[in-house]
Amino acid sequence: MIHSLFLINASGDIFLEKHWKSVVSRSVCDYFFEAQERASEPENVPPVIPTPHHYLISVLRHRIYFVAVIQSEVPPLFVIEFLHRVVDTFQDYFGVCTEAAIKDNVVVVYELLEEMLDNGFPLATESNILKELIKPPTILRTMVNTITGSTNVGEQLPTGQLSVVPWRRTGVKYTNNEAYFDVVEEIDAIIDKSGSTITAEIQGVIDACVKLTGMPDLTLSFMNPRLLDDVSFHPCVRFKRWEAERILSFIPPDGNFRLLSYHVSSQNLVAIPVYVKHNITFREGSSQGRFDLTLGPKQTMGKAVESVLVSSQLPRGVLNVNLNPSQGTYTFDPVTKLLSWDVGKINPQKLPSLKGSMSLQAGASKPDENPTFNIQFKIQQMAISGLKVNRLDMYGEKYKPFKGIKYMTKAGKFQVRT
């Protein structure tokens, strides 16, 4: 399956390699470097590169290429998903997945890779199980380890593999029994010039943090379960029950896990929480352009839109801008032509705006396209799809747990064309 893995940074250095079968020479990456040179942007390196004896399948995350070397025919989706899982695990362990973090924790990285694959086949990839095998480094633990000389390897075999419920270890004990659920939705949308929606879809997840004693059996029901399309569950959820009653019934893993992820497609109407009024004009022949942008909330059920950040790549002909934000700050990089405006919170009484002029290159013709705006925002206490949890019950244990549910909406790939 997966023969070897190379980690390559943006400047084209291999800074880590791991071989699960025979050692593949580093020179195989030359094909990758060739493709990297040809690509204008780092993202443009094709994910699958055939070479005479191998295939290179790469994934770009956090400006690092994870390049898997494959010798025989494999399902590509399998390899890609696995590489993403590796990155997710690193991120989970080290907080960030940067070259520096990987180099600092090179020992843990090797241990993890060794546990995740054997002979090229995935072995242990569940974060719960991995964390019992190899404890993640924390500052405190690093200090304690340095002083006492103990290690970050679990001495015990993961008990989860011995219990009846493979994802939960036996004999869990807590003094405070709590179960928290975060409903997080990301809205991806493309809004056209006139403000009408071209596409909009919602990707949602429910992340859980469950710290309950014993073997609790939870059921979670929604007010409007029919909203969800393409639901994907954690293996603990009883699928039959969901199909029949639309109720999530499960024995949760211990700690943090993703209970389900779902998708609300454009078939349902998706509410767009912000609108943008814009007037960006370049006059033919003059070296000035007008810039006027106003943001406002809509369909937010009274909740505040926060952490708003607008960014845009202005046309190449723009030399500089002279703008005046009614709130927040803006920056413009004359080299990359990247405009970014940190708005903060939108006050519905006084809408934030950014107005002013752009100076264009003298003599250059009028830019032929208007910029596209990427907008990021957050709305607390609301799931934009309207998804609501009805109730959460626990069976199988006597105590009364503390329960909490939080909603949040974020912008994913939210674009406004002008």
Next chain:
Amino acid sequence: MPYLSGEDAVKELRRALSNPNVQSDPLRYRNTITKVIRVMSQGVDVSGLFPEMVKACATVDIVQKKLVYVFLCSYASLNPQLSLLVINTLRKDCQDANPMVRSLALRNMTNLRLPGLAEYVEQPLTVGLRDRAACVRRVAVLGWAKLHNLQPQAEIDAAVVNELYSLLRDSDPVVMVNCLRALEEILKDEGGVAINKNITHHLLNRLKECDVWGQCDVLRVLERYRPQTEGELFDILSLLDSCLTCAHPPVMAATLRLFLCLSAGLPSVCQSALERACGPLLAACGSNSREMRFTALAHVQLMMQSVPGLLGAHYKRFFCGYAEPAFIKQRKMQVLVELVNDENVSMLLDELKGYCTDVDPDTAQAAISAIGRIGRSYSDKCLDILTGLLGLRQEHITSAVVQTFRDLVWVCPQCSDVVCAALQGCEETLQDDQGRQALLWLLGVYGERVATAPYVLEGFIDGVRAEVSVSVKLELLAAALRLFLSRPAETQDMLGRLLHYCIEEERDMCVRDQALLYYRLLQCGPEQARRVVEARRSDPALGVLIGRPLQPIDAWAHGFNTLQPLSTAAATPDSSTRGILPKSKSFLSASAVEEGDFLCVVKLMPCQMLPVNSPQSLQAALQLVNIQTMAFTPPNALPWKVYLYTHTQPAPDSTSAECTLVLAELLYSSDTPDSSRITVKQKPRDSAALSGFLCILTAVLNTVSAECKL
């Protein structure tokens, strides 16, 4: 810290490793070993430290052990002698009380990859298969596969294979899946694991317990199983049904592949499987990971060869985001082109128009040629956009537009008027070879309709000395000759100059030969030259074939969920060249059709009136009964002709796999208004098929003409 070169670093580390003070302090010892690993990961050759590291292996500290193993596994092949020392420590660890240590030792023993050590490894592996801890069994099972890889020619121990087969029923799902994986590798020469009914049902029942990776592997192995009865097949399919909508794309793809494999002979089952899997596949197309989106798109393209209508309603999901990488945008555009229909065409074209000004020239060109492809069915709207783009006067855009024009007029000659009008002034912005070649070709073929053609050519001919590209020169020669034939007075002088230059001064053989050929051709007289040069025009009487025949699902199913759809060139085959001949085993040339031993039948068919005014509806109707139209004359022209072909499927029960090919010409002329003449050629002779064909054709014609009258 002073900069140390590779050698210095190794020397420094060796000193530290052999320092007794370091060795006695476990913490310092481990840190030094960490340093070795770090240097190793930077690509420095630290194999010289092997003896020191072997010593460090004998320790109780698990982390230190792990680190040393990482080192040993990378360099063992360079030091086979010394590795023998390690084996003892490892074998001792295999009897440790802690299952984790046991599995670690077992795994690294097999990872040393030294054929000489195989005899020492076999015994612990055999014991490992019966270990009570699942994690040791997992490692031991795969260990046998690794051992086999080391000595592929060695005899396979039948006892081990049997043991592995019995472990397929292990209580731990990972052991089960690893057994499958190991057996697949060990028994590769025999075609992998033997899959019988019992194993299949056992695997299916335990599928839910496996993790996603395991599920993928199990599903892949199951592809080899052939259900004995239809009832069993449907049992299996209904068990797998929930996996088909699984939100993990790898599992979904593997399940769909299995569905297509198992129900290869049942198109309706395949069709409904595709419909079910469509949702998750679309979700994967909108996934956060670019690589995932790319792969999903490639598979969507595969699916659309058979069921183009499936995703029609979701065309908006394939609109490009602004920050997406070029390879995704180009795939999405190819999908969009296939999804175009009467309702969404203007929306789609608006969208594609936006991509034409993309920063990345390749993406922009792909967008323009996508518009060109749509132009074959919706020429007016597309030509408007394309001519508008010329106004931007951007070099790469103009080049792409002119190339698209060239391709478009070849299949839709009716567009040529607009194209000729638009060509005015393009030559100023064109810089690259492809663009200029396209312009020259257009000027040559439609020279009489472009007023400025001679002047543009003159510019090219004046600059021919400075021209570096051979292909541009060749195209220039051809264009000049063609223009001379249509507008001799204006072109004669410059053609003379060009030929003179090419014959006397040109260094390139190809160009010189071409020029000489044209020169001699012209000596034979303009009429002769015209016959040779202009024969290659596309025939405007040939109707365009826009719809292409649907591929059967089996045609691509074997490539589904493999690397094949990803690595094939991004361009899909051209629809205009598709569907001319059925996929027969041997290619048919025109002369073979003319001269071959075809059975020829000419018949009059009673038919009130052919649907002369709506050939498209006739084409659609004929496609329903698997008769393909190759070409037809434009609507309302008399005499009206249509060319058809069809072929029979080889009957499943007959021994001969041969199928008969039928070619037909249907002629409707004003002389015989109540009937049309049909000429049929058939090979090999099969009178039952022929009469069936004629019967179906008559029925279709009568139905369609009855509709037309209403």
